[in-house]
Amino acid sequence: MAQIPRPRYGDIFAGHDEGGSIAEQACVLWEEYKADLEARGLWNRARARTLDRLVRMTAEYLHYQPLAVASGPVRDSKDGGQYADMLWSQVKNMADQIAKLEKSLTLTPESVGAKTEAPLKPAVKTPADEFLGAH
DSSP states (O other): OOOOOOOHHHTTTTTTHHHHHHHHHHHHHHHHHHHHHHHOOOOOHHHHHHHHHHHHHHHHHHHHHHHHHHHEEEEEOTTTTEEEEEEHHHHHHHHHHHHHHHTTOSTTTTTSSSSSSSOOOOOEEETTHHHHSSO
């Protein structure tokens, strides 16, 4: 298979105020995840595209998450009321997306080192299974 190049994260995050540090972190994440997938024989073009989305999302999450935690989930308005902090909500959505992308790449803690997704735990056998099974 042809070599799959690393995305140019320096160009991707160039317009961001802290684009340089985010791009460096993205490059490190790319290499770490790629090495794991290659070692398990799971590296291909489709996973490279998904990995790129994961790395971009994770790099931004790692930048915005401390800011969201510092500001909290609720902000006070000038007239004395409160409203939901949009940054907090966005960081929560990013965390959900990261979890889905990690699962699709088999990068969850349960499946790291495995060639496939972690197997489901076997169901506990009950006395009724004798009568409910296929005949």
